[in-house]
Amino acid sequence: MTLPEQRIRLVAADPIKVGARRLLPSVLVNTLSLERPDQGVFHFVRLRPSSIVVEGEETAEWIEIPNATGNTLSTMAAAAAAIAVTCSLIMAVILIVKGPNRRR
Amino acid sequence: MEAIDALFDRLKSVSEEVNVNAVFGTPETVEGKTLIPVAEIMYGFGGGAGTGPAGGSSCEGECGEDCDCDEECDCDGECDEDCDCECHEHAGDEAAMGAGGGAGARARPIAYIEVGPEGTRVQSIVDEQKVALAGIALAFWAVGWIGLVLKTLFTRRS
Numbered sequence A: 001m002t003l004p005e006q007r008i009r010l011v012a013a014d015p016i017k018v019g020a021r022r023l024l025p026s027v028l029v030n031t032l033s034l035e036r037p038d039q040g041v042f043h044f045v046r047l048r049p050s051s052i053v054v055e056g057e058e059t060a061e062w063i064e065i066p067n068a069t070g071n072t073l074s075t076m077a078a079a080a081a082a083i084a085v086t087c088s089l090i091m092a093v094i095l096i097v098k099g100p101n102r103r104r
Numbered sequence B: 001m002e003a004i005d006a007l008f009d010r011l012k013s014v015s016e017e018v019n020v021n022a023v024f025g026t027p028e029t030v031e032g033k034t035l036i037p038v039a040e041i042m043y044g045f046g047g048g049a050g051t052g053p054a055g056g057s058s059c060e061g062e063c064g065e066d067c068d069c070d071e072e073c074d075c076d077g078e079c080d081e082d083c084d085c086e087c088h089e090h091a092g093d094e095a096a097m098g099a100g101g102g103a104g105a106r107a108r109p110i111a112y113i114e115v116g117p118e119g120t121r122v123q124s125i126v127d128e129q130k131v132a133l134a135g136i137a138l139a140f141w142a143v144g145w146i147g148l149v150l151k152t153l154f155t156r157r158s
Helices: A068-098 B002-017 B128-154
Strands: A005-012 A016-018 A021-036 A040-055 A060-064 B028-030 B033-062 B084-116 B119-124
Touching: A016 B033, A021 B084, A040 B084, A040 B119, A060 B119, A068 B084, A068 B128
Parallel strands: none
Antiparallel strands: A005 A021, A016 A021, A021 A040, A040 A060, A040 B033, B028 B033, B033 B084, B084 B119
């Protein structure tokens, strides 16, 4: 069985002209594809904006484009994992303090 | 099969035509500021096709009460020892063929770029519904674990 081929590229999009400023956006392109006639064809692409470079008349500024929803969900997932680990440790300590089970 | 291959080639070429510029929307001027919507785009397609052998075989003939001639056979001479069925091979003109596939796309706004006289900044867009659902799930998760701790704490060990 062949695994899908994954490619991750950072691609520059076309510049956007706004007044005297020029915005140079970049996009993270994540491609997952499988092309095997006997197993089938599969192609998945995810385009995620990464950052923009704002070029003024004399200055240039790099601005990241954050994924606020993704960051929030990641924080919640980390909190869920921390809750599970902490509660497991507390339960282990409680069982140790209470001593061994005397029931036969 | 050529039609299926052509369909997949066409889908692939369409997906390659969707370039990275689709992520950034058309700039709009609102109250002296230029806003550029930014979206995350996902799309994909998949499918498969297969062929079977040409022709086939079937049992035919006079049947008794317990005989069933209406089934495929291996054409090894007899379909059933107790039945008077005969196995016939059918030479098909074309091989059996089947194919299936699917495709989908999604665009989700994640931010907008605000270009004004005071500078350029990126404002994130939070998917409040998704965050609220995740928050509710996290609350249930926490309550469940705290309940387990309390149960462990107050359960008397004999």
